[in-house]
Structure formats: structure tokens, C-alpha cells
Amino acid sequence: xxxxxxxxxxxxxxxxxxxxxxxxxxxxxxxxxxxxxxxxxxxxxxxxxxxxxxxxxxxxxxxxxxxxxxxxxxxxxxxxxxxxxxxxxxxxxxxxxxxxxxxxxxxxxxxxxxxxxxxxxxxxxxxxxxxxxxxxxxxxxxxxxxxxxxxxxxxxxxxxxxxxxxxxxxxxxxxxxxxxxxxxxxxxxxxxxxxxxxxxxxxxxxxxxxxxxxxxxxxxxxxxxxxxxxxxxxxxxxxxxxxxxxxxxxxxxxxxxxxxxxxxxxxxxxxxxxxxxxxxxxxxxxxxxxxxxxxxxxxxxxxxxxxxxxxxxxxxxxxxxxxxxxxxxxxxxxxxxxxxxxxxxxxxxxxxxxxxxxxxxxxxxxxxxxxxxxxxxxxxxxxxxxxxxxxx
Amino acid sequence: xxxxxxxxxxxxxxxxxxxxxxxxxxxxxxxxxxxxxxxxxxxxxxxxxxxxxxxxxxxxxxxxxxxxxxxxxxxxxxxxxxxxxxxxxxxxxxxxxxxxxxxxxxxxxxxxxxxxxxxxxxxxxxxxxxxxxxxxxxxxxxxxxxxxxxxxxxxxxxxxxxxxxxxxxxxxxxxxxxxxxxxxxxxxxxxxxxxxxxxxxxxxxxxxxxx
Numbered sequence: 001x002x003x004x005x006x007x008x009x010x011x012x013x014x015x016x017x018x019x020x021x022x023x024x025x026x027x028x029x030x031x032x033x034x035x036x037x038x039x040x041x042x043x044x045x046x047x048x049x050x051x052x053x054x055x056x057x058x059x060x061x062x063x064x065x066x067x068x069x070x071x072x073x074x075x076x077x078x079x080x081x082x083x084x085x086x087x088x089x090x091x092x093x094x095x096x097x098x099x100x101x102x103x104x105x106x107x108x109x110x111x112x113x114x115x116x117x118x119x120x121x122x123x124x125x126x127x128x129x130x131x132x133x134x135x136x137x138x139x140x141x142x143x144x145x146x147x148x149x150x151x152x153x154x155x156x157x158x159x160x161x162x163x164x165x166x167x168x169x170x171x172x173x174x175x176x177x178x179x180x181x182x183x184x185x186x187x188x189x190x191x192x193x194x195x196x197x198x199x200x201x202x203x204x205x206x207x208x209x210x211x212x213x214x215x216x217x218x219x220x221x222x223x224x225x226x227x228x229x230x231x232x233x234x235x236x237x238x239x240x241x242x243x244x245x246x247x248x249x250x251x252x253x254x255x256x257x258x259x260x261x262x263x264x265x266x267x268x269x270x271x272x273x274x275x276x277x278x279x280x281x282x283x284x285x286x287x288x289x290x291x292x293x294x295x296x297x298x299x300x301x302x303x304x305x306x307x308x309x310x311x312x313x314x315x316x317x318x319x320x321x322x323x324x325x326x327x328x329x330x331x332x333x334x335x336x337x338x339x340x341x342x343x344x345x346x347x348x349x350x351x352x353x354x355x356x357x358x359x360x361x362x363x364x365x366x367x368x369x370x371x372x373x374x375x376x377x378x379x380x381x382x383x384x385x386x387x388x389x390x391x392x
Numbered sequence: 393x394x395x396x397x398x399x400x401x402x403x404x405x406x407x408x409x410x411x412x413x414x415x416x417x418x419x420x421x422x423x424x425x426x427x428x429x430x431x432x433x434x435x436x437x438x439x440x441x442x443x444x445x446x447x448x449x450x451x452x453x454x455x456x457x458x459x460x461x462x463x464x465x466x467x468x469x470x471x472x473x474x475x476x477x478x479x480x481x482x483x484x485x486x487x488x489x490x491x492x493x494x495x496x497x498x499x500x501x502x503x504x505x506x507x508x509x510x511x512x513x514x515x516x517x518x519x520x521x522x523x524x525x526x527x528x529x530x531x532x533x534x535x536x537x538x539x540x541x542x543x544x545x546x547x548x549x550x551x552x553x554x555x556x557x558x559x560x561x562x563x564x565x566x567x568x569x570x571x572x573x574x575x576x577x578x579x580x581x582x583x584x585x586x587x588x589x590x591x592x593x594x595x596x597x598x599x600x601x602x603x
Contacts, residue, residue: 114573305453306453307429307430307453307454307455307458309455309456310405310454310455310456310459313395313405313455313456316393316395317393317402317406326429326455327429327579328429328430328454328455328496328499334578334579335429345426346425346426346429347426350426350429382411383408383411383412383451383452383459384451384452384453385413385422385431385432385433385451385452385453386426386431386453387453388413388451
């Protein structure tokens with residue numbers, strides 16, 4: 001509204017495409033647009049196939065996996081659906097119809113679990129502690145003979161809490177249960193090394209790292225039983241049929257190459273500055289999630305006595321884009337299940353604001369938003385009955 | 393900037409009119425709760441002879457449409473008699489704001505409730521209230537007309553979502569024609585409870601879904 005610079009701080013929802021990613025993708029729209037054929041067909045198809053293989057190798061390498069273990073999908077929602085429903089279809093009748101997820105999973109996992117529940121599966125929704133951590137002991141207790149899969153995210157979409165997936169994976173391995181983790185928000189900045197971490201399936205996506213929308217992947221450890229997800233041709237090692245999205249795959253691989261450790265550190269410095277400044281300068285604020293074991297790009301803070309949609313609208317008027325866990329902002333009019341999951345109440349959920357940083361943010365963005373926030377929060381509190389009651 | 397809100401809503405959101413509390417107000421009420429996402433407090437001062445609302449203020453804990461509706465109802469009610477002000481509907485408020493997104497109509501209802509409750513509070517405190525009557529199906533139905541169907545921007549009764557209503561020994565049972573895992577099922581349930589539970593002789597509200 002002010003006509004000034006637009007500052008985008010919702011990089012966990014979607015990111016601006018990096019020009020270098022677009023450049024890498026371009027030839028696969030205009031020159032090598034053929035379908036990836038078998039190696040016995042025409043040259044264009046063979047070249048397209050090679051581009052796909054090369055992208056797959058890059059992505060597998062980022063997970064320390066073998067290329068045959070990386071399946072391209074249309075994004076993280078599909079990957080998590082494939083992991084939960086694919087395993088359920090393959091193992092449900094053999095191993096048993098029980099699965100375990102955490103209460104604060106993102107909707108692809110949570111709603112896949114609920115869909116399976118309707119088909120007769122039993123689901124345990126594991127509690128998390130006040131900072132969002134799943135306790136390994138609670139997981140141990142929840143695993144039964146008929147448990148076929150545990151799905152616990154690597155890092156949380158809203159509050160950024162990074163789970164100890166090494167311990168979680170070890171418990172699953174010990175008990176002979178498959179383990180899926182949704183790494184949509186952590187990959188590749190917090191790399192899950194599959195040589196070290198006993199994880200069988202990993203959801204990843206390009207849209208969170210300045211890659212294109214509509215491309216993601218599922219790591220499937222060799223030998224893991226997953227039913228074929230999409231019927232049709234024999235693409236993706238006969239696990240997921242459909243014409244390959246070669247420009248997307250190439251773009252995804254390029255985006256991973258460009259997400260460097262150095263850049264991640266810069267992003268983390270912005271995260272630390274916004275957390276420190278808000279908590280120190282704006283009264284009645286609560287950090288959601290752990291101070292350090294959190295995504296490098298994520299800060300999530302509740303501003304008490306005021307409502308998040310009003311905060312985001314005021315910020316939007318000043319050119320800032322952020323998101324909130326408020327009911328008013330959500331499509332179901334329900335407050336954030338993550339904030340409720342960590343023991344927060346409605347008021348804490350409604351006043352929660354998520355700031356997520358990316359490649360195109362600067363330290364200046366942190367300072368300008370903190371200044372604007374200070375004013376907006378003060379203004380909204382001046383008309384809030386909750387703020388008045390609190391003063392008494 | 394693109395927004396689902398009208399210019400008028402945004403204007404009232406940015407610069408709400410008649411904000412704050414009135415010390416020792418003649419009538420006051422607070423509607424909503426953090427659970428339903430919005431709260432509105434309304435304060436009125438009333439000219440004792442003419443019963444004209446001489447001053448009115450509001451406070452809001454809520455989203456943009458809540459703040460804007462609070463602001464507009466204070467404008468609509470100022471200078472009106474209690475009887476006139478009582479007749480202001482959520483549609484009057486929404487119209488005066490140049491319309492509200494369907495999904496946000498429940499916020500405008502809350503402000504209207506706040507105004508009506510403040511008027512009731514004035515009447516109670518000034519000995520103008522009639523006898524308390526036992527809750528009937530009709531009363532429940534009329535209260536359900538204040539619960540919005542977020543899909544339509546109209547109330548539950550008008551959008552034919554209300555099935556059976558039963559009032560028995562302080563328990564009110566309402567059947568809503570939606571699957572229990574519907575996108576809006578839990579928010580509708582909460583709002584129904586919020587509207588029915590305050591009735592003086594209601595001990596429990598049970599909301600059932602058809603699937």
C-alpha cells in the first residue's frame with residue numbers, strides 16, 4: 001500500500017524461482033522437449049532421458065542415496081501420500097493395519113493418515129512436548145506388532161522444530177517398522193544423510209528452495225515395499241507412472257546445487273536476529289518452537305492479545321508478506337493444530353506469526369519489519385479487550 | 393495490494409471509529425471468545441428519557457472484518473433509540489461496509505450480538521427486562537440463525553443445514569446435515585455451542601452430524 005519495497009517473508013509457503021534455475025530448465029521446454037524414451041529410440045528422447053538421470057543423481061547425492069532410490073513426484077503432497085498410502089497398500093494386509101504419526105505433521109501426512117483410518121487402519125497420533133519434539137520413549141511405547149509405518153516429520157512447517165530423526169529411525173529399525181519423514185522444509189539445508197540415519201522414505205520438494213512448483217521427490221530405500229502409486233506406464237522404476245516432468249526435475253536439481261551451506265548460515269543469521277529483536281523489544285511475545293533446534297529459515301512468534309489476520313493485513317499494507325496460525329486466516333477457520341499440539345491455547349494460535357527467510361531477503365528486511373511490527377502490535381493492542389484486561 | 397475486503401472495510405480497519413472503553417458505561421457487553429477467534433466489547437451510554445444512545449464505543453480482538461464491523465455498528469447505532477438500534481442486522485452492517493467475504497460474515501454477526509447484548513445489559517440494569525422464559529425449539533432455531541455457514545455467507549437455518557432440534561431437561565440436541573469430518577464441522581459446532589450455552593436453563597449442548 002505504501003508503494004515501497006515489497007518484502008517477502010513467507011518462503012516456507014513458496015519461494016521466488018532463481019533465474020539460474022530457470023536458465024537450467026529452459027532447454028527442456030524449447031529444445032529437448034521430447035519424452036524420456038528408452039535408450040533404443042531417437043536421439044532427442046535419449047537426451048531427455050539423460051537429463052532426467054543426471055537430475056536424479058544430483059538429488060540422490062544430496063541424500064547420500066543411490067539414484068534408483070529417488071522417485072520424482074509432483075511435489076511434497078504427492079510424495080507423502082505415496083509414502084503412507086503406498087506402504088499401507090503394500091504392507092497393510094501382511095504386516096498389520098497400524099501406523100503412527102505425530103500430531104503436528106503437515107496436512108499431506110495428517111490427512112493421508114485420516115484417509116487410511118476411514119479404510120480401516122488404526123492410527124496413533126503421537127503427542128509432542130511444548131517445543132514440538134516427539135519423545136523417543138513415547139514412540140517406543142506406541143509401536144505394536146501390527147505397526148507397518150511410522151511417519152514423523154524432519155522439521156515442522158510452522159514452528160520449525162527439528163526432530164531427532166536419527167533416534168526415531170533407530171527405534172523403528174530396532175522394531176522392524178518402516179520409517180517415513182517429511183523433509184519438505186529441511187531439505188537440503190538440514191541434510192538427512194540416509195547412510196547415517198535409518199530412514200526408509202523421505203519426502204522432499206523444490207518449491208521451498210527457489211526451485212519450480214509442481215516437482216518433488218520421494219526417497220525410497222532399496223527393498224522398501226511401496227505399492228505402485230499411479231497406474232499407467234513404467235516410469236520412475238515402475239513406482240509412479242506418468243510423463244516425466246523433465247524441466248521440473250532439472251530445475252529441482254539446480255535448486256539443490258544452489259542452496260549452499262554459506263547461504264544457509266546467512267539465512268540463519270536473519271532468523272536469529274528477528275527472534276532476538278522481537279523477544280527483546282516487543283512485550284508479551286512468545287517464541288514457538290525451540291530456540292536453536294529449528295529450521296534455519298524459520299521464526300514463529302505469538303503476539304499476545306491480538307489476532308494474526310489483523311497483523312498480517314497491516315503488514316501487507318506496509319509491503320510485508322508473512323503468514324499466521326490464526327483461525328481467521330485458515331481455510332477451515334480452525335486455529336493452527338501445531339500451536340495446539342505444543343500445548344498452546346486459541347489465543348496463542350491466533351496471534352502466531354511465521355516469518356520464513358529465503359535467498360532474496362537481507363538483514364535490512366529484518367530491521368524494517370521489526371520496526372513496522374512494533375507499531376502494528378501497539379496499535380492493535382490499543383483496541384483489544386484482552387490487552388486491557390491484561391493491564392489490570 | 394490486493395485484498396478480499398472492500399475499500400470501506402479496509403478504511404474502517406485502518407482507522408476504526410469509536411474505539412476504546414467507556415468508564416462506568418450505562419450498558420456494556422462482551423461477545424465471542426478467543427476460541428471462536430474473535431471478541432467484541434461494546435459500551436453504550438443512554439439518554440434516560442429518550443432512550444437514545446448518546447455515546448458508544450467498542451473494542452476488538454479479531455480479524456479485519458471484526459474490527460471494521462465493530463467500527464461500522466457504532467456509527468449505525470449512535471444517535472438511535474434502543475429500539476431502533478436493536479433492529480440493526482448483520483446485513484445492515486455488511487451492506488454499510490460494501491459487503492464482506494462470505495467466509496467472514498460470522499464476524500459481523502458477533503459485533504451485532506455485542507450491540508444487542510449491550511442494550512440488554514442496559515435494560516437489565518435499569519429494570520426493563522421481562523420474565524425469563526424456558527428455552528424452546530423456536531428459541532434454539534432463532535439462535536441458530538445467528539450461526540453462519542461459512543460456505544454460503546448465510547446462516548445455518550437459511551442454508552438448510554439444521555436437521556432435528558431437541559430440547560429436553562436442559563439438554564439441547566442439534567443435528568447438522570454435514571459429515572463430521574467436513575472442513576467447517578468443528579468451527580460450526582463451536583459456534584453453535586457458543587450461541588446456545590448462554591441460555592439460562594441450558595446445561596448441555598450436543599451437536600451431531602449426519603455422517
